[in-house]
Amino acid sequence: MTSVPPSPRIRVRREPHRGAYDRATIDAVLDATPMCHLAFVQDGQPYAVATLHARVGDTVYVHGSAASRALRTLGGNGDGGLPGCITVSLLDGLVLARSVFEHSVNYRSVMLLGTLIALDSEADKRTALEAFTEAVLPGRWAEARQPNRQELAATTVLALPIEEASAKVRTGGPGDGHGPDAELPIWAGVVPLRRSWGQPEPDPLLPPDVLVPPSVRRLLSAQSPDSRGPR
Amino acid sequence: MTSVPPSPRIRVRREPHRGAYDRATIDAVLDATPMCHLAFVQDGQPYAVATLHARVGDTVYVHGSAASRALRTLGGNGDGGLPGCITVSLLDGLVLARSVFEHSVNYRSVMLLGTLIALDSEADKRTALEAFTEAVLPGRWAEARQPNRQELAATTVLALPIEEASAKVRTGGPGDGHGPDAELPIWAGVVPLRRSWGQPEPDPLLPPDVLVPPSVRRLLSAQSPDSRGPR
Numbered sequence: 001m002t003s004v005p006p007s008p009r010i011r012v013r014r015e016p017h018r019g020a021y022d023r024a025t026i027d028a029v030l031d032a033t034p035m036c037h038l039a040f041v042q043d044g045q046p047y048a049v050a051t052l053h054a055r056v057g058d059t060v061y062v063h064g065s066a067a068s069r070a071l072r073t074l075g076g077n078g079d080g081g082l083p084g085c086i087t088v089s090l091l092d093g094l095v096l097a098r099s100v101f102e103h104s105v106n107y108r109s110v111m112l113l114g115t116l117i118a119l120d121s122e123a124d125k126r127t128a129l130e131a132f133t134e135a136v137l138p139g140r141w142a143e144a145r146q147p148n149r150q151e152l153a154a155t156t157v158l159a160l161p162i163e164e165a166s167a168k169v170r171t172g173g174p175g176d177g178h179g180p181d182a183e184l185p186i187w188a189g190v191v192p193l194r195r196s197w198g199q200p201e202p203d204p205l206l207p208p209d210v211l212v213p214p215s216v217r218r219l220l221s222a223q224s225p226d227s228r229g230p231r
Numbered sequence: 232m233t234s235v236p237p238s239p240r241i242r243v244r245r246e247p248h249r250g251a252y253d254r255a256t257i258d259a260v261l262d263a264t265p266m267c268h269l270a271f272v273q274d275g276q277p278y279a280v281a282t283l284h285a286r287v288g289d290t291v292y293v294h295g296s297a298a299s300r301a302l303r304t305l306g307g308n309g310d311g312g313l314p315g316c317i318t319v320s321l322l323d324g325l326v327l328a329r330s331v332f333e334h335s336v337n338y339r340s341v342m343l344l345g346t347l348i349a350l351d352s353e354a355d356k357r358t359a360l361e362a363f364t365e366a367v368l369p370g371r372w373a374e375a376r377q378p379n380r381q382e383l384a385a386t387t388v389l390a391l392p393i394e395e396a397s398a399k400v401r402t403g404g405p406g407d408g409h410g411p412d413a414e415l416p417i418w419a420g421v422v423p424l425r426r427s428w429g430q431p432e433p434d435p436l437l438p439p440d441v442l443v444p445p446s447v448r449r450l451l452s453a454q455s456p457d458s459r460g461p462r
Contacts, residue, residue, distance in 0.1 A: 009273075009276065014295070014296055014298065014299055014300075033322065034322070035336070037268040037270075037318055039277035039279035040277055043240075044314060045240065045314045045316070045344060046270035046272045046315060046316050047270060047277075047318075047342070047344075048268045048269070048270035048318040049342070050318060050340040064245070067245065068245050069245075083276045083277060084277060085270075085277050085278050085279050086279075087268055087281060089281035093429075098375060099375060099376040099377075100364055100372065100375045100377055101378050101382040101385075101386070103375070105283060111278070111279070113276060113278075133334070137325060140327065140331075140334075143417060144328070144330060144331045144334070144417055145412055145415055145417065146330075146331055147330070151330070151331075173432070173434045173435070173436075174434055177435075178436070185438070185440075185441055186441070186444075187433070187437065187443055187447070188433070188436075188441075189431050189432050189433040189437065190431070190432045191431050191432075191447055192429035192432065193426060193429070194426065194427050194428070195424060195425065196424075197422050198324075198424070199423075200422050201420050201421045202419070202420040203404045203408050203419040203420045204404070204408075205404075205408030205413060205419075207416070209416075210416050210417070210418050211418065213417075213418045216418070219422065
């Protein structure tokens with residue numbers, strides 16, 4: 001995992017001290033939640049669509065129905081696809097300052113630019129979907145019924161290499177504790193946002209003797225009550 | 232609040248039963264979190280940038296530094312601006328099915344398309360920023376030091392009317408409880424994702440006699456332990 005040198009268009013320009021380009025920072029954000037926003041252009045109109053992603057090594061995958069507009073637009077027609085953007089963001093808290101102007105939020109966000117590549121072969125799609133499933137919930141691939149040929153054919157998988165990438169992260173308290181506003185009797189600080197997995201809710205159609213599987217038990221046991229949560 | 236008829240480009244095409252166009256559904260998602268993704272195009276490249284938003288009536292506002300690339304690009308040069316997209320999404324849980332293929336997530340997402348309009352006058356910006364602040368944390372505008380003329384000049388506010396909008400929402404359990412996979416002894420169900428505000432963390436620079444303000448106390452008291460949380 002080497003640092004990715006920032007291109008001019010990916011470099012964080014506003015609040016550059018919040019920018020990071022090392023893969024450890026970038027990967028930690030990419031891995032912190034399975035939800036991303038995928039941006040593409042169609043007929044001059046930009047779209048940002050919420051979808052799932054998974055990082056596997058140096059690649060981020062998104063997937064969906066072979067009929068999806070976003071995936072068809074981005075994957076192209078065998079001609080190498082179109083420019084896209086994958087952004088993964090987490091809100092970590094409200095930052096209340098003395099002045100309205102200095103109010104902010106704590107957050108983590110990673111943006112990846114590049115051309116998404118559609119996987120062609122059944123074998124490549126299967127491998128990617130296994131990695132995808134394992135990235136979202138480790139152990140689940142082996143627990144569940146794996147995809148058959150029809151299901152693989154109905155699934156589009158797009159890959160974006162982590163080449164043009166930046167992270168932007170804000171942590172800590174408000175910024176006006178050393179300026180003239182610090183004398184004002186106004187409360188300032190952070191209200192953190194916590195995330196946690198709740199108790200599993202079994203499908204009512206499930207036979208009662210089918211127990212919560214190891215993948216889910218591990219997910220729940222990995223979170224401490226005080227953590228920001230794994231997602 | 233009337234229903235917005237969907238244009239062809241905003242209509243939910245994949246899983247159309249998850250699509251909704253009524254303002255009650257759309258507004259509830261827009262109001263559920265202050266973080267959105269703002270998509271724009273520059274030099275043919277789409278970008279999705281995480282930023283804050285607030286809905287005030289029939290308008291969604293985003294704001295930031297007057298030097299922000301995204302805001303300058305979208306707001307245009309007095310020529311009416313460029314097409315943009317604001318998407319607000321919340322992940323609500325992992326949906327585990329018997330088959331990998333039927334795995335999904337529960338989520339809420341709203342997409343708005345249109346041309347963002349930059350507010351020109353100091354008075355309009357002040358009014359919008361007050362509404363913005365009150366939408367993110369009701370009561371905070373009156374508690375904090377309000378923006379002066381320099382701060383207003385340094386802030387760009389863009390407005391997007393809620394005209395071309397759709398919501399896409401998935402709730403409930405996995406979809407393979409009635410098919411042939413239902414006989415497999417594989418656990419299926421939902422692992423919900425919970426959000427909650429944690430205890431306020433005062434700025435260490437704050438005098439100890441400045442107490443947590445009513446806005447924050449109300450935020451914390453409004454959340455029940457079992458709720459999905461307000462954000």
